[in-house]
Amino acid sequence: MSGEGGVEESGGTIGVPRVVPIDQWPPAAQMAFWGFHQQHRQNYMRYAYLQLGSDADTEEAVDLTFDQVMDRWPWMLQMENLEGYAWTILKRRIIDMHRKRRRRPELMETAAFEAALAGHTDDPFATLADALALYAAVAALSERQRDAIVLHYGMGFTTAEAAVLMGNEEATVRSQLRTARQRLATLLKLRCPEHPDGKNPS
Structure with missing residues (x-):
């Protein structure tokens, strides 16, 4: 069952192809992913820290976000709004971290x-x-x-x-x-x- 924005709380999304390891992607897709990672990681960290107030929780939430983005990257490259989809993943991982720590x-x-x-x-x-x-x-x-x-x-x-x-x-x-x-x-x-x-x- 999918969560908000088409992002499931766990597992894959309906219609998403199986996970392909990054070393099996075409070189252009690998370069695009690492470019996206470099462009957004620091800002994701800053935003997540404001929401979580913990360095460890922030790093875990952002790492999980990029893990999920990596799993879906070849599929995401076909999206019109790739950034919006990744932002939704980040927001869901922050919510997960709140739940994990039993915060409100x-x-x-x-x-x-x-x-x-x-x-x-x-x-x-x-x-x-x-x-x-x-x-x-x-x-x-x-x-x-x-x-x-x-x-x-x-x-x-x-x-x-x-x-x-x-x-x-x-x-x-x-x-x-x-x-x-x-x-x-x-x-x-x-x-x-x-x-x-x-x-x-x-």
Whole structure:
């Protein structure tokens, strides 16, 4: 039975060919995989650490992500949105790690958001990082909106960089940021200036 985004919690996905060892792939596929690994591993580690708060758990979750990506890589190369599929795998492995450690993911998400905002005093929401109301407001955002907020405002990615990591169009990330800011402003009863380009307020 498949999980969210077509990614099973264990085993393979229906319709995915059997696992082919990497040394049996065509050279171009091997180069593409290691290029993807080099491009995304550090950012995956940074994001996973915000969610898990442990070096060991972060490394395990990211290693499991790339193990699963490697198992499916020849098949994934045929996808239109390979990055989005890999991002879904990472999110599922983070959830698995929460379950393994018997943590409550929703509490870790608020802690991660607070950590992401720490030191960003130029943003109107940063000053609310220790307010309980912010936690409830962030929890009301969609998963993609939370990701966009943390990646852009918390981790300092441009909208283009966040889009690549999430497997979205840049315009989609900008829209998610606008909607998330408006939603937070409404829930927290703040005046939030419009930023149609998705950039930090000056």
